[in-house]
Amino acid sequence: MLDPKLLRESPDLVRAAIAKKHLDVDLDAVLALDASWRAQLQETEQLRSQQKAANTEMAKLPKGSPEFIAKVQEMKALSAQVKEREAQLKETEEKWKQAVLALPNLPHESVPEGRTPEENVVFSTHGDVNAVSPHAKAHWEVAGFDRLFDFARGAKVTGAGFPFYVGDGAKIVRALLHFFLDEAGRAGYLEVNPPIFVNAASATATGQLPDKEGQMYETADKLYAVPTAEVPLTNYLRDEILDESALPVYRCAYTPCFRREAGSYGKDVRGLNRLHQFDKVELLKWVHPSTSYEELDKLRLDAERLLQKLGLPYRVLLMCGGDLGFAQAKKYDLEVWSAGQKRWLEVSSCSNFEAFQARRAQIRFRAKGADKPELVHTLNGSGLAVPRVLAAILENNLQEDGRVKIPDALVPYFGKEFLSFA
RNA sequence: GGAGAGGUGGCAGAGUGGUCGAAUGCGCAUGAUUGGAAAUCAUGUGUGCGGGCAACCGUACCGAGGGUUCGAAUCCCUCCCUCUCCGCCA
Numbered sequence: 001m002l003d004p005k006l007l008r009e010s011p012d013l014v015r016a017a018i019a020k021k022h023l024d025v026d027l028d029a030v031l032a033l034d035a036s037w038r039a040q041l042q043e044t045e046q047l048r049s050q051q052k053a054a055n056t057e058m059a060k061l062p063k064g065s066p067e068f069i070a071k072v073q074e075m076k077a078l079s080a081q082v083k084e085r086e087a088q089l090k091e092t093e094e095k096w097k098q099a100v101l102a103l104p105n106l107p108h109e110s111v112p113e114g115r116t117p118e119e120n121v122v123f124s125t126h127g128d129v130n131a132v133s134p135h136a137k138a139h140w141e142v143a144g145f146d147r148l149f150d151f152a153r154g155a156k157v158t159g160a161g162f163p164f165y166v167g168d169g170a171k172i173v174r175a176l177l178h179f180f181l182d183e184a185g186r187a188g189y190l191e192v193n194p195p196i197f198v199n200a201a202s203a204t205a206t207g208q209l210p211d212k213e214g215q216m217y218e219t220a221d222k223l224y225a226v227p228t229a230e231v232p233l234t235n236y237l238r239d240e241i242l243d244e245s246a247l248p249v250y251r252c253a254y255t256p257c258f259r260r261e262a263g264s265y266g267k268d269v270r271g272l273n274r275l276h277q278f279d280k281v282e283l284l285k286w287v288h289p290s291t292s293y294e295e296l297d298k299l300r301l302d303a304e305r306l307l308q309k310l311g312l313p314y315r316v317l318l319m320c321g322g323d324l325g326f327a328q329a330k331k332y333d334l335e336v337w338s339a340g341q342k343r344w345l346e347v348s349s350c351s352n353f354e355a356f357q358a359r360r361a362q363i364r365f366r367a368k369g370a371d372k373p374e375l376v377h378t379l380n381g382s383g384l385a386v387p388r389v390l391a392a393i394l395e396n397n398l399q400e401d402g403r404v405k406i407p408d409a410l411v412p413y414f415g416k417e418f419l420s421f422a
Numbered sequence: 423g424g425a426g427a428g429g430u431g432g433c434a435g436a437g438u439g440g441u442c443g444a445a446u447g448c449g450c451a452u453g454a455u456u457g458g459a460a461a462u463c464a465u466g467u468g469u470g471c472g473g474g475c476a477a478c479c480g481u482a483c484c485g486a487g488g489g490u491u492c493g494a495a496u497c498c499c500u501c502c503c504u505c506u507c508c509g510c511c512a
Contacts, residue, residue: 004471041472045481052481055493059440068492075492241469362470373469 001360002103008034017106020321022115030099037089037096044085051078101210105356107321108293108330114320120333121320126304127313129337132396133405136339139394140271143402144421149272161261161269161276168419172393172406173279175413176386177254180281180306184383187302189252189283194232196255197223202235205361207327217258225258229282230380234357237286241373242365248287248295252383254279272387273345279386285379286363289355292377293330296352300332303348303383309409312392313337315344329354332381336388340395345388350381394419 007014011031018025054075061068112121139145146152148169154162165173181191203209203224208216208231217225226232233253242249257280261269268274283302287295300316307314319331331351335344355375358364364373397405404419411417 038472041481045472048482049480051493056441058492072492077492079492 001101001356002105003355003359004034004100007031007100007103013106014103017104020107020111020113021104021324021326022322023104023326025103027103030103033092033096033099037092040085040089040092044082044089047078047082047085051075051082054078104326105329105354107324107328108352108354111324111330112318112320115322116320117323119320120323121318123316123318123332125313125315126308127311127337129313129339132313132337132339133398135398135400136395137398138271138340139391141340142394142398142421145271145394148419148421159276161274163272163275168421172390172410172414172419173386175410175415176389177279177281178413179410180383181252181254183306183309184252184281184283184302187250187305189250189302192233192236192251192253194226194229194236194253194255196226196232196258198226198231198235199223202231202238205238206231206234206357207360214262215260217260226255227259228257228280228382229253229255230284233282233284234361234363234378234380237363238361240363242286242363242376244288244365244367247365247376248285248291251284252281253284254281256280257385272391273341275387281383283381283383286358286376287379288365289374289377292352292354292379295377296330296332296350296379299379299381300334300350303334303350303381306384307334307336307347307389310389310393310407311409312389312396312407314347325351327351327353327356329356334382334384336392338388338392338395340398341391345391347384347388347392348382351379353378353380 002014007030011027015027018027054071058068058071058075061071112119114120148166150164150166151160154160154164157164185191197219200209200222203216208224208227216227219225224231232255233251236251237249256277258277259275261274261276283299285295285299304314304316314334314336317333317335319328319333324331328351331349333346334348334350336347338345354377357378358375363376363378365376366373393407394404397407399405399418402421404421406414406417406419
């Protein structure tokens with residue numbers, strides 16, 4: 001959520017932000033709504049003030065006295081008026097809230113102009129895409145793939161996009177998660193094992209609700225399966241005021257992630273590329289506003305280091321305004337090279353939300369001596385999402401004999417040097 | 423799942439219709455005292471929203487939402503959560 005004061009004082013900044021993100025928002029309508037909400041609020045508060053004053057007077061009057069009875073009659077009219085105005089105010093407030101919630105975060109000045117994903121800037125490229133296995137093929141075409149990654153039985157038991165991981169397939173998932181969590185711990189993130197269902201308040205605070213409702217699985221008692229650990233983890237500190245000295249707070253969490261992916265069809269749903277359930281380690285930071293861009297760079301490097309240690313070629317994209325999410329001020333995507341598919345696969349997305357999430361979730365800190373608490377900045381990034389990293393390993397490291405060479409850094413976790421499909 | 427008891431400020435805890443944003447204690451902050459500290463004394467000490475350059479003013483908030491009333495922390499309804507006992511269970 002954007003600062004309503006910013007909207008009032010500098011509507012042009014907000015207008016520019018909407019233009020840079022190539023969104024369609026009728027800002028003038030929002031401004032008009034804001035003005036009418038404030039006018040109604042003041043009127044209503046003024047009436048309530050009268051009511052309170054009368055109440056104090058009445059308390060001093062003897063209960064059954066004629067003055068008292070007269071006052072009660074008089075106040076009935078005011079009371080009715082207050083009720084009516086409050087109802088109106090509530091209605092306007094609801095509209096106002098929806099309108100303000102629909103305003104996107106301001107993109108940072110360093111975010112490049114652009115409308116489409118093609119206009120994202122290649123920030124850096126690492127490793128040699130030609131240095132991968134000459135035997136690479138799309139991972140779903142590798143002989144024996146279906147034994148280790150059993151989509152057919154997954155479809156029978158649950159549905160499309162819910163594979164079974166079997167034998168070395170299960171083992172390499174566990175090895176990757178273990179490796180990711182250990183690395184995050186070394187980088188200073190405290191490991192957390194959060195609930196994987198959240199309530200509506202939490203999903204709203206991080207922005208999944210109200211608009212992305214259809215992307216989540218919902219249970220009979222109105223809980224949502226987490227689409228990412230970002231949701232429970234960010235909400236961990238919801239409605240709390242931290243001590244300034246506690247910042248920055250670093251947390252990481254592994255959770256399975258559940259996404260309905262309604263409306264995504266076509267080529268990129270093959271194999272491990274897009275699943276309804278997948279495993280991911282998420283990195284979270286709550287930081288002092290003055291340091292958040294420095295922290296974003298460090299967060300990105302923490303994610304990059306994982307790909308470097310796994311020896312996978314990757315590139316970093318700096319997202320342009322049009323491809324930046326609604327809530328992000330700046331975002332980098334990490335894409336791993338998939339030698340068999342001959343394309344880049346997104347495996348991490350590192351973002352600075354500035355105070356946008358913190359305002360919705362009311363996560364603040366108090367500076368020493370300051371009278372007012374201040375909103376923190378939140379950042380998060382994947383570190384990393386398993387299936388696509390796994391796809392890249394399977395493809396890039398495929399040997400002539402059909403086995404897969406396990407990256408050196410992963411061998412201690414996997415327990416052997418080759419993954420076998422046999 | 424059943425029965426009972428509860429949810430009040432950073433914490434403990436009073437308050438059962440009006441003068442209550444809320445006693446008191448602890449904690450915390452500032453000042454006095456002290457060579458310094460402890461102790462003591464004094465003062466202050468929540469958050470959101472709106473208005474105002476500001477000092478400050480207004481309003482809301484006593485688990486959440488609704489209701490009754492001129493007026494609700496207090497009465498009624500629904501829901502959520504915690505604790506105790508019983509049942510069930512990894």
